[in-house]
Amino acid sequence: MNPGSTTPLLSQEADWEIDFYSRPILEADGRKRWELLICATPVANATTSPFRWMRDCPADSVNSIWLREAIESALAAAAAGGLAPPRRLRCWRGSMRPMVQRASDGLGMELVASRRCYALQDWLRQREKEVYPQQEGYLAGPLAPAPQPLRPVAIALPEAARGDRWSWATLEAGALAEASDWEASFSGLLPLPDGINPNTPVPGLRLFSQRRPLAIAGWLAGLEPVRLEIEGDQLVLEAGLDDRWRLARLEAAEAEAAQIAFAAAREQAGGLQFIAVQSDPDQPRFEGFWMLRDLPDG
Secondary structure, eight states: OOOOOOOOOSOOOOOEEEEEEEEEEEOTTSOEEEEEEEEEOOOTTOSSOOOEEEEEEOGGGOSHHHHHHHHHHHHHHHHHTTOOOOSEEEEOOGGGHHHHHHHHTTTTOEEEEOSOOHHHHHHHHHHHHHTGGGSTTBOOSOOOOOOOOOOOOOEEOOGGGOOSEEEEEEEEHHHHTTGGGSOEEEEEOOOOOTTOOTTOEEEEEEEEOSSOHHHHHHHHHHHOEEEEEEETTEEEEEETTTEEEEEEEOOHHHHHHHHHHHHHHHHHTTTEEEEEEESSTTOOOEEEEEEEEOOOOO
16 A cells, blocks of 8 residues: 655644543532543644643533533633634534533534544543542442443445445554655544554555545545444444444455454554545545544443
C-alpha cells in the first residue's frame, strides 16, 4: 500500500466529545455525583494539547437546561483560549443522547451519536483510575456491571455503498504517523499509542470501487466507523453507537484463520486498525481513510 501524495487532509477542525453521567462517588446527601466532561478530538500533528473542560453537576440539576448552560460555558472558555467552536459534538452514551440533543439545539453543532470518542474514553479511564478513588465518598470495590445490550445482527451494506472488491492490508505504525500528509477526501485519524514501535504492523482492509469511490467514502464517513470484527463467516464493520454492517462473507477455513491472525495483529498494535477506500490498488490517493481502535463499549 503506497501512501503517496503529500496533499493535506481536507479538514483539521477539532470536533468535541461529551460525557454527562454519574460517577462512582456518593455526595453528602447520599446521591451519586454527576459530572460533565468535554474534550476536543485530537488533531493530527497538533502543537498544543487538545481542549478539555469539566464541571460537576448537582444531582437535583441533572437536566437539559443545566447542561445547555454548561456547554455554553465550555464554548466561552474555548473562545477565550483562541479556539474555534466545533462543528460536531460526539455523544457516546445512547441513554444520554436525548438530553444532549435538547441541550445542544441551536448552538451551531451537529450532534453525532458515536463511539468514536477515543480521547474522551481515555480521559475517563484515567480519571477512574487516578482521580475518583481519591475523592471522599468514592464507592470502592466492584460495582454491578451495566447490562450489556444485545448485539444486533449485522446487515449487508446497501448496494450503493458496496465496492467492486476488497482486500486485507497492513501498514506499519510509522507510516500511520505520517497519515495527516496523505491525500484523502474523508478521513478519521487517531494518535498512535504511546511507545508503539514504528515497525509494528497495523491490520486493516481496503475497499475498491472504480466508479463510485468518493460516494462510498462519504457514506462510510457518515456511519462513524468504530472497529472491524470477524464473526463466524462474516467480516463486520461496527459503527455509530450499535450499528453493525456486513462487509463480506468468508469461506469457513479463511474465516477461522483470518479471525486468529487479525485478532493477534490488532492486539500487537494496541487495538489499532484501519479501513481505506480507493478507486484502484495502484492509486496513491485515498477517497477515505479511517484509523479505528478497540475500546470497551459504554
